[in-house]
Amino acid sequence: MIAAYAAEDAERHIESLADLLIDAVDSGASVGFLPPLARSEAFHYWRGVIAALREGRRVLLVAAEGEFIQGSVQLDLETRANGSHRAEAMKLFVDRRARRRGLAKALMAALEDTARGLGRTLLLMDTRKGGEAEKLCESLGYTRYGEVPGYARSGSGELHATVFFYRELSGEGPRPAS
Numbered sequence: 001m002i003a004a005y006a007a008e009d010a011e012r013h014i015e016s017l018a019d020l021l022i023d024a025v026d027s028g029a030s031v032g033f034l035p036p037l038a039r040s041e042a043f044h045y046w047r048g049v050i051a052a053l054r055e056g057r058r059v060l061l062v063a064a065e066g067e068f069i070q071g072s073v074q075l076d077l078e079t080r081a082n083g084s085h086r087a088e089a090m091k092l093f094v095d096r097r098a099r100r101r102g103l104a105k106a107l108m109a110a111l112e113d114t115a116r117g118l119g120r121t122l123l124l125m126d127t128r129k130g131g132e133a134e135k136l137c138e139s140l141g142y143t144r145y146g147e148v149p150g151y152a153r154s155g156s157g158e159l160h161a162t163v164f165f166y167r168e169l170s171g172e173g174p175r176p177a178s
């Protein structure tokens with residue numbers, strides 16, 4: 001089940017959210033952190049997200065089965081006046097135990113519906129070149145508008161390119177359920 005978490009929900013589930021982030025970083029994901037990620041750092045990260053939720057500039061969607069948080073994704077709402085139609089899809093994580101079952105696709109479809117509902121018709125997303133999320137963005141029909149070599153470091157210390165995508169949502173209906 002996918003649900004939008006308010007700040008209080010995220011606070012209540014901060015342990016599970018920390019587990020999810022640590023799993024993503026341990027899996028080698030390029031999500032801003034390097035492994036091994038200390039639990040205190042994971043908590044610090046989610047507290048920042050909770051503050052952004054409270055300020056109404058972030059949306060957090062969570063896929064859960066009972067108490068197990070399987071995945072999450074965030075929509076960062078541009079706050080500058082000329083970008084009130086724009087948002088960034090970010091921090092898409094699916095726990096390794098729940099991957100390849102269509103959860104990321106379902107989270108992204110829910111995120112796009114949410115974005116449309118908020119009048120955010122231009123979505124941006126970036127990810128490491130050659131990673132699973134690059135294929136995901138392509139399969140969801142996102143348009144690649146560039147790549148920057150050596151953008152982010154991985155756990156091995158190597159620099160990797162990041163690819164940048166956008167998707168215009170205006171005039172489209174919701175994606176069919178997969």
Ligand SMILES: CC(C)(COP(=O)(O)OP(=O)(O)OC[C@H]1O[C@@H](n2cnc3c(N)ncnc32)[C@H](O)[C@@H]1OP(=O)(O)O)[C@@H](O)C(=O)NCCC(=O)NCCS
Binds near residue numbers: 024031103132
């Ligand atoms: C990227 C990630 C979110 C995909 O989650 P998932 O639930 O396994 O993805 P889905 O099952 O919905 O797959 C969706 C599509 O993504 C692509 N994909 C996902 N995993 C893939 C893999 N291991 N190899 C190749 N393609 C892959 C495929 O196009 C797939 O469509 P298909 O199954 O029809 O071929 C997950 O691997 C993850 O959390 N990775 C670490 C975090 C990360 O890199 N996040 C992106 C940065 S924002």
